[in-house]
Amino acid sequence: MNIEKSKQIYYTTICVGIGFGVLGQLLLKLVALQTTGGAFVWSVIPGLIVALIIYSIGVLFWIFSLRHIRLSVAYSLSSLNYVGILFGSYYMFGEQIDAARISGVALIFTGVFLVVSRSGEKKPLEMQETLLRPELVPLQEEKVQI
Amino acid sequence: MNLAQWIQLLAVVGLGTAAQLALKAAIDNGKPAQDAEEAILRRLLRSPLIWVWFLCYVVSTSLWLWALRTIPLSQAFPILGLQFALVPLASSHFLGEKLSWKQWLGIAIIVIGVAFVGRP
Numbered sequence: 001m002n003i004e005k006s007k008q009i010y011y012t013t014i015c016v017g018i019g020f021g022v023l024g025q026l027l028l029k030l031v032a033l034q035t036t037g038g039a040f041v042w043s044v045i046p047g048l049i050v051a052l053i054i055y056s057i058g059v060l061f062w063i064f065s066l067r068h069i070r071l072s073v074a075y076s077l078s079s080l081n082y083v084g085i086l087f088g089s090y091y092m093f094g095e096q097i098d099a100a101r102i103s104g105v106a107l108i109f110t111g112v113f114l115v116v117s118r119s120g121e122k123k124p125l126e127m128q129e130t131l132l133r134p135e136l137v138p139l140q141e142e143k144v145q146i
Numbered sequence: 147m148n149l150a151q152w153i154q155l156l157a158v159v160g161l162g163t164a165a166q167l168a169l170k171a172a173i174d175n176g177k178p179a180q181d182a183e184e185a186i187l188r189r190l191l192r193s194p195l196i197w198v199w200f201l202c203y204v205v206s207t208s209l210w211l212w213a214l215r216t217i218p219l220s221q222a223f224p225i226l227g228l229q230f231a232l233v234p235l236a237s238s239h240f241l242g243e244k245l246s247w248k249q250w251l252g253i254a255i256i257v258i259g260v261a262f263v264g265r266p
Contacts, residue, residue: 002247022155025219025223026219028210028211028214029214029219032209032211032212032214032215033214035215035216048211049260052207066245071252080221081223082224085219085220085223085224088218088219089218089219089220089223090220093218093219095218095219095220095221096218097220100262100263100265101220101221101224101262101265102258103262104224104259104260104261104262104263104265105224105259105263106259107229107255107258107259107262108224108225108227108255108256108258108259108260108263109227109259110252110255111227111230111231111251111252111253111256111257111258111259112227112230112252112256113252114248114249114251114252114255115230115234115248115249115251115252115253116230117233117237119250
């Protein structure tokens with residue numbers, strides 16, 4: 001297996017992670033809406049557990065992929081979270097999404113990106129980690145054949 | 147969003163930030179973390195701070211669910227991004243980490259964006 005192929009695997013896993021994350025949030029919202037009637041309802045517990053499990057699977061996929069994908073690339077892809085949530089909220093819950101909200105989201109994402117991309121850093125994070133822990137050298141053939 | 151809704155979301159973000167800081171402090175435990183993975187894990191599980199992390203996480207998640215009862219997801223979810231402003235601020239204040247100008251700029255932009263999204 002070549003390096004290009006193994007990169008594709010991690011792009012796939014990170015997108016799967018984002019997908020599960022978005023789905024988990026949408027389900028959490030669905031669960032929360034079922035409790036608006038008043039007191040706490042026990043019947044929402046199964047839905048809540050499913051939502052949390054799906055969300056956790058997303059986090060696991062994300063962490064796994066983060067070890068192999070450059071942080072700046074991973075965070076660019078994480079903008080898909082916002083896209084997925086906005087589309088989902090619009091279609092599933094009929095939420096009003098105006099220009100102010102979209103520009104606010106764009107600003108937040110830009111800010112997060114700036115915070116995460118530390119200036120003056122010569123090596124990307126995963127390279128520093130690789131220096132400390134040689135076993136992490138990611139894109140080698142034998143590590144990819146899972 | 148009204149004041150109560152703001153408070154709910156700020157509590158979610160604040161507890162999330164506390165959880166991250168507790169985890170970092172538990173891992174470091176006075177020493178920089180350069181050991182093998184198992185050593186870090188063992189240190190982590192022995193530290194009482196891991197319970198602070200766990201508690202913050204549970205309360206934060208419950209509050210998040212509570213907030214979602216009334217706040218639209220398309221509004222609440224982007225505001226969680228505020229944690230990316232709070233964690234560096236708290237790390238600089240409590241852990242003495244240095245922030246770059248890029249990070250300061252990012253923090254300012256996040257706050258402006260949150261104000262946009264949270265508009266009533």
